[in-house]
Amino acid sequence: MLKYSIRRLFWIVLVLFVVAFITFSLMHLVPGGPWDREKALAPQVIENLNKKYGLDKPFYEQFGDYLWNLLHGDLGVSYRYQDRGVTEIILEGLPKTATLGGIAFLIAILIGIPLGMAAALKQNSIIDYMSVFFSTLFASIPGFVLGILLILLFSVTLHLLPTGGWGGFDHIIMPAFALAALPAAYIARVTRASMLDVLRQDYIRTARAKGLSERVVLVRHTLRNAMIPVLTVTGPELAYLITGSVIIESVFSIPGIGRLFVQGVQQRDYGLIMGATLFYAFAIALANYVVDVLYGVVDPRIRYE
C-alpha cells in the first residue's frame, strides 16, 4: 500500500514536470510576444524589457531558470502587474477559488449521493423519475449558463442576491450552486446506476439468502460496493469543479484564480497564465491522488497491486 502511494506520488511529479514544459513551450509559441499592446512599443523598449525578463536567453536556459524558481515556490513574474510576483497574485486568489470549489463539492455530494440512492431504492417511483429528469437537466446545461440564469432570476428579477463580487454568504451561494449543478447531477446518476448494478449482484442474493435484514444488506453489503464507481467519477468531477470555476468566476466577478487566468489570457500575461495553469494542474493531480488512495481504502482488491 505504501509502495503504491509512493509510486503514484513520483508519477505525479513527473507529470507536472511535463505539464510545465508543455505550457512553457506553448507560451513561447504564441504569436505576438508578451509585449503586444494597442500602441506598439519602440523596439528599443521591447529589447530592454526582454533583457530584463530574461526573454532573450535560449529556450532551455529560460526553462531551467523557471524550474529552479518553481522549486523555490516562485512562480515567476507577472508581465502585466510588474510590481507583483505571480505567486503572490495566485495566493491572493487562492482562498476564494478554494472556498468556492470546496462548497460546490460539498453541495454536489450532499445532494447527489442521497438523490441517487433514493432513486435506486425506489425505482420507477416519482422520486426516481424526478431525480433522473433533474440530473439529466442539470448535467446538460453548462455551468456558466446556469449561473447567468440564476443571476437573471435572483438578482435582476427578484433583487435578492448580488450579481457578483466576493463577501459573504450572499455572494457565494449562486456561483456555488451553478458550479455544483453538473457534478451533483452526474454523481446522482452514477450513484443510482451503481446502486442498481450492485443490487443485482449474486452476493446480494447470498446476503438475503442468509436472512439478513434489508437494512444490513443495504448498509453493509451494498453501499461500499456501490461507492466504488462513485469514487471513480469524483476525480474527474473535482477536476471539473476546478476548471469550471474559471468561467463561473468571470461570470460572477469573483477575484479568484480562474478570473486571473482569463484576464491573463486576454492580456497576454504569460507569467500569470503559466502560474495559473501549473496551479490547476497541481490541484487536479492532488485531487486524483487523494481519490486513488481512497480507492485502496474502499476496495481491498486493488490494494495488492
Add this chain to the structure above:
Amino acid sequence: MSTVLQVSDLSTHFHTQDGVVKAVEHVSYEVAKGEVIALVGESGCGKTVSALSIVRLIQEPPGRIVSGQVIFNGTDLLKLSRQAVRKVRGSEIAMIFQEPMTSLNPVLTIRRQMTEALEIHRGMKRQEALDEAIRLLERVGITQAERRIKDYPHNFSGGMRQRVMMAMAISCQPQVIIADEPTTAVDVTIQAQLLEMLHNITKDLDTAVILITHNLGIVARYARRVYVMYAGRIVEHGLAQAVYHDPRHPYTEGLLCSVPRLDEPRCVRLVPIEGQPPDLIAPPLGCQFHPRCSQAQDQCREGTLELVEVAPGHYSSCRMARKE
C-alpha cells in the same frame, strides 16, 4: 421418514416486455428429514426459480409467486410476513449458489460474511462467532482457517469459495439445504471433493438436501429421489434407481441417452434430444415436450397433463407411459 419441506402446486411467473414468462407451473415436490432429493433438467427449466420461490427470493416485480404452498414445519412460508421469512432464511433453510466467483461480497472479509449469520440467527457475540466460524471453515476442509478467515474472497480459488459457501450454509444448522448447481462452475476434480464433503456433512447433521443440477451422474450417486423438470413443470419423479433404470417419460429417456456411458462401446453415437426448449411465454399446448418427442401422438397436443403413478412411488406425466 418425516417430511420436512413440502412444495405444493407452486407457480411463479415473470412479467416481461414480451409477455408473461411462466417459469414454474404447478410444481410439487417434498423432502424428508435427512433425505437428499434432486431436481434435474436443462438450463432454463425452472429448477432454480422454484428453489428461490421457496425462500421468497424472487424479485417482485417482475416476478410473482402466483399460486401454491410451501409447507415447512407446519407453516406455509408463502403466507408469512417478510420479517418472518427472513428468520427462516439462512437459519432453517440455507442455500448454496452456483457461482462461487460472484456469490461472495468482494469488499468484505470472509470473517465478516461468516459471522453475520451466526450473530443474527444464533445470537453469538463477536469472539464466539469468530471461533465458531473458524471451526466451520476447518470442517469444510480449509486449512489454516485462523489465518485465512481474515482474507477476502479474491484470495480464494473457486473451489475454496464454494467450501466457504458450504460453511456459511451449515453455520446455523439448517434443516434444509438447497444446493443450486453447487459444482457446475468448478473443475471436475474439485466437484467430486465438494460433493463428498456436502454428503458427509449433511449426513452428520441429518440435513435434508434439495440438489439442483443438470448433471445426471451426480444425481445417481447422491440423491435418493429425483424430480425431472421440463419447461417449468415436473414431468417425472420417483426413486432415483427406478427413474434411471426404467424411465417413464420420453424426456427422461432422452436425457439418459445423451449421457456417455462407460459400459457402452466407444463408437456409439450420443443421441441428442432434437429441437429447442420451448418458449415459456407461449408454451405448446398439451404436453410441452411433444414438439420434440419421437413418440408424440394426437392426444399429446391437447389437454392438460397430470402426474400419474405408473409404478409404485414412480410418477410420470406422459400419457404414453400409462399404457404399460
Add this chain to the structure above:
Amino acid sequence: MAVAAESARPHHTLWGDAFVRLRRNRLAVAGAIIIISLALASIIVPLVSPYEFDEQNLNAILEGPSHAHLLGTDGLGRDVFTRLFYGARTSLAVGIFVQFIVLAIGLPIGALAGYAGGRVDNLLMRFVDVMFAFPDLLLIILIRAILGGSIYMIFLAIGLVAWVNLARLIRGQILSLKQRDFITAARAMGGSGPYITLRHLLPNSLGPVIVLVTFGIPRAIFAEAALSYIGIGIKPPTPSWGTMIQDGYNNIFGAPYLVLFPAIAVGILMLAFTFLGDGLRDALDPRERR
C-alpha cells in the same frame, strides 16, 4: 421421427434490436426531433428572414420582443431571432466538426495502442495521462490563444483536446475484445493485425464510440460557448450563442431577455443531445439485450 422444431423467438440483430429500443425511448426520440428541427431551422431561418444577422439598426437598439423583431434587438439593433438561429448553425457546426477531428485522431491512436500493446501502448497512455493532467478547458483556451485565426482553428483547438477520451475508450474496448475467443479464432484463420482491427475489433467497439461521440457534441458546443463568452471564440459579427450570452450579460439589467434566449437555446440543445446520448447508450448496451 417427428421433429418440428418449436419456433424460437424472432431473429434480432444487434442494430435492429438497438434501433427498436431507441425508438421506444420517448426522451431520446424527442431529443432527436429537437436536434433535427433546430438544424433545419438554422438553415432556413437565416435564409428567409427579412434581416441579415449583421444588419445593424441604430434606431432600434435594445428593444424587447415585438412584431417587427420576434425576439427583440441587441445593442447594435441587430435582430436577435435571426442571430439566434444563425448561431445555432455555428454551434452545430462546431459540435459536429470537432467529432470528425476527434475520430480522425483518436480512433487510429486508440486502436494502435490497444492492438499493438507493449511499448507503443505504454507511450500513448503516458501521453494521455499528461493530457488528462491539464484541465481541458484551460488547455483549449491556451491552444486557441496560440492558434488564433478562424473558426476552423476553434474546431482544431477543441478537437486536439477532446480526442484523448475517445482514444482511451477505443483502447479499452480493444484490450478487452482482444482476449475474446472470436479474435483468437480470426487469428487462427490467418487474419493479420490490420485486418482483425478493421474487420472485427472496431465494429464491435462501435456502440460505446457512438455514445461518446454523441455526448462529445454538446461538450464541444459548451467549449465553444465558453471560449466565445470570454472573448476568444468566434469573432463578431458572426453570431455565436456564447458571444450572444456575453452581450446579454453586459446588458442584463437593461434588457434581460437578451441573455435569456441564447441561454435557453444552449440549454435545450444540450439537453436534447443528452437525451439522445442516453437513449443510444441504453439501446446499445449489450447487457440489456434479451
